[in-house]
Amino acid sequence: MIKISQLSKRFKLGMEQIDAVDQINLTIKAGEIFGVIGYSGAGKSTFVRLINRLEEPTSGSITVGGEEMTTLNKKDLRIKRQDIGMIFQHFNLLWSRTVSENIAFPLEIAGVEKAERNERVKQLIDLVGLTGKEAAYPSQLSGGQKQRVGIARALANRPKLLLCDEATSALDPETTDSILSLLVDINKKLGLTIILITHEMHVIQKICHNVAVMENGRIVEQGAVLDLFSNPSHQVTKRFVEQVMGKPDEEVTDETLLQSVSTGKLLKLQFIGESTNQSLISQVAKKFAIELNILQGNIKQTQAGPYGSLYVHITGDDQLVDEAITYIQSTTVKVEVIKHG
Numbered sequence: 001m002i003k004i005s006q007l008s009k010r011f012k013l014g015m016e017q018i019d020a021v022d023q024i025n026l027t028i029k030a031g032e033i034f035g036v037i038g039y040s041g042a043g044k045s046t047f048v049r050l051i052n053r054l055e056e057p058t059s060g061s062i063t064v065g066g067e068e069m070t071t072l073n074k075k076d077l078r079i080k081r082q083d084i085g086m087i088f089q090h091f092n093l094l095w096s097r098t099v100s101e102n103i104a105f106p107l108e109i110a111g112v113e114k115a116e117r118n119e120r121v122k123q124l125i126d127l128v129g130l131t132g133k134e135a136a137y138p139s140q141l142s143g144g145q146k147q148r149v150g151i152a153r154a155l156a157n158r159p160k161l162l163l164c165d166e167a168t169s170a171l172d173p174e175t176t177d178s179i180l181s182l183l184v185d186i187n188k189k190l191g192l193t194i195i196l197i198t199h200e201m202h203v204i205q206k207i208c209h210n211v212a213v214m215e216n217g218r219i220v221e222q223g224a225v226l227d228l229f230s231n232p233s234h235q236v237t238k239r240f241v242e243q244v245m246g247k248p249d250e251e252v253t254d255e256t257l258l259q260s261v262s263t264g265k266l267l268k269l270q271f272i273g274e275s276t277n278q279s280l281i282s283q284v285a286k287k288f289a290i291e292l293n294i295l296q297g298n299i300k301q302t303q304a305g306p307y308g309s310l311y312v313h314i315t316g317d318d319q320l321v322d323e324a325i326t327y328i329q330s331t332t333v334k335v336e337v338i339k340h341g
């Protein structure tokens with residue numbers, strides 16, 4: 001869907017030169033949610049704005065759906081941009097227009113007739129969950145509702161790609177979750193490819209399939225979200241993973257857990273994706289006449305299934321306990337026996 005090669009953007013500020021985006025290479029598959037994460041100043045906004053040429057690249061190539069973006073003339077670029085929707089941190093709505101009129105705006109520009117426009121606006125209002133708010137003005141809406149208008153407007157011309165520039169950074173955690181769920185929903189329903197940039201790792205954890213980590217205009221690490229969580233190699237990536245999983249030394253140590261266990265076995269179960277493992281504990285408890293007691297856990301849900309670890313105290317008949325452990329070993333969950341009682 002999208003191929004980016006040797007993409008660079010250099011800003012000149014007087015005598016100073018800033019390489020905001022520095023020789024980036026990326027391939028993004030159709031239908032995926034691709035995250036770009038980095039701290040402030042890493043170059044994320046510049047990068048995402050280069051994709052639809054809100055910012056002109058200094059060098060490099062961007063193809064979207066097989067078409068080279070960097071050589072399009074103004075007229076062709078305007079047409080191509082209908083394939084690329086964008087939402088913003090501060091929504092960028094038209095304040096003197098109602099919800100319906102905001103959503104209709106890109107359709108008016110594209111020359112869509114009134115009856116068709118009204119029908120499309122209705123569908124979009126329904127899709128983003130704003131029924132009843134058609135006649136409201138942006139100033140009468142909450143942050144989450146404003147972003148829903150932004151999303152509906154971005155989808156008006158049925159784009160194949162949606163760019164999200166820190167789309168949830170101005171929202172509280174609960175509203176952030178509802179907007180992220182909406183993005184997952186439209187990704188699935190419409191098969192829409194989504195590129196989102198963020199400085200928050202939980203946004204990546206919750207909705208992205210793949211991720212690139214940026215620092216000083218460069219991509220320092222990229223891959224599947226679960227791979228980066230389980231095996232971050234760059235220092236910046238490690239810090240982002242800690243944002244979500246906590247620091248290893250903040251966890252209760254094995255020693256403390258060991259002291260609380262005198263019989264049975266203490267197991268550490270590591271979940272690395274696979275939603276089929278979601279109900280593993282209840283499956284084991286049902287299958288074997290043993291007791292399972294969760295002592296500590298840190299599990300996060302990702303698009304590829306649960307990720308994290310659980311400490312479980314297992315007691316009962318020795319043979320059944322061993323059978324239960326063998327059963328867990330037959331799944332993709334990694335088991336480590338930390339203490340034999």
Ligand SMILES: Nc1ncnc2c1ncn2[C@@H]1O[C@H](COP(=O)(O)OP(=O)(O)OP(=O)(O)O)[C@@H](O)[C@H]1O
Nearest residue numbers: 011013018020038039040041042043044045046047
């Ligand atoms: N129009 C501009 N003129 C000059 N320098 C710019 C311009 N836009 C961005 N920069 C510089 O480019 C670098 C990357 O900025 P960018 O906004 O892309 O980073 P970011 O990762 O999105 O950070 P933030 O989340 O804080 O916006 C920064 O050093 C910034 O000062």
